[in-house]
Amino acid sequence: MNMDDAELVLRKAITFFVNAYPEQKNEVEEALDTLFEITRKASSIAAECQQLLDECLQLMQNFPFSTLKTS
Known part of the structure; x- marks a missing residue:
């Protein structure tokens, strides 16, 4: 179930x-x-954080002098 489906279910329950x-x-x-x-808002922030983390990891992997390991 996604967030939109959950919202519909809860709105129906609240209506009753x-x-x-x-x-x-x-x-x-x-x-x-x-x-x-x-x-x-929390979901949007989490998605943005994930995107930025992915970009950071990509940059770290491409940096030739990186001493950090990524998995």
């Missing part, structure tokens, strides 16, 4: 919950939106 407890709808939806926003 807020139908049973409508007085908590705004609070629950705001919390869910915040959670998904933070998750998307």
